[in-house]
Amino acid sequence: MKIAIASDHAGYRYKERIKAHLAELGHEVADHGCHSTESCDYPDFIRPAAEAVANGGADRAIVLGGSGNGEAIVANRVRGVRCALCWNVETAELGRRHNNANCLSIGERQVSEELALAIVDTWLTTPFDGGRHQRRIDLIDAASA
Numbered sequence: 153m154k155i156a157i158a159s160d161h162a163g164y165r166y167k168e169r170i171k172a173h174l175a176e177l178g179h180e181v182a183d184h185g186c187h188s189t190e191s192c193d194y195p196d197f198i199r200p201a202a203e204a205v206a207n208g209g210a211d212r213a214i215v216l217g218g219s220g221n222g223e224a225i226v227a228n229r230v231r232g233v234r235c236a237l238c239w240n241v242e243t244a245e246l247g248r249r250h251n252n253a254n255c256l257s258i259g260e261r262q263v264s265e266e267l268a269l270a271i272v273d274t275w276l277t278t279p280f281d282g283g284r285h286q287r288r289i290d291l292i293d294a295a296s297a
């Protein structure tokens with residue numbers, strides 16, 4: 153899978169760890185920054201990663217911050233992106249099964265590194281259920297057209 157990844161300073165360490173994990177799994181990763189723990193403004197980095205999904209340059213995106221809230225907000229402003237803020241394995245599973253989330257947001261200050269990797273693995277491997285959930289996604293898209 154082609155995966156775009158981005159963080160701010162608060163998500164930088166998990167970004168580096170998750171990039172290594174994705175490479176081990178054989179995924180192709182494009183890092184949209186940031187590139188250090190020096191304070192920066194997350195929209196500058198998150199938006200290009202989300203746009204990569206919207207324009208077909210990436211299959212999925214992972215965005216990382218301190219809480220992950222602002223990162224999910226930025227990603228969800230990009231049409232066609234469905235970004236799920238996940239803090240445990242169940243929210244990651246539901247983000248895929250019910251929301252067909254093509255973007256994952258995690259807060260480095262909220263979850264352990266071990267849990268972050270488990271969240272990533274679940275989000276990568278869980279299929280979308282379709283059915284009534286596709287109808288709801290269609291309603292979301294229609295409402296924001």
Ligand SMILES: O=C(CO)[C@H](O)[C@H](O)COP(=O)(O)O
Nearest residue numbers: 162217218219220221222223
């Ligand atoms: O999670 C975030 C946004 O939702 C950011 O990582 C967080 O706001 C950064 O805060 P600070 O500049 O105080 O490190």
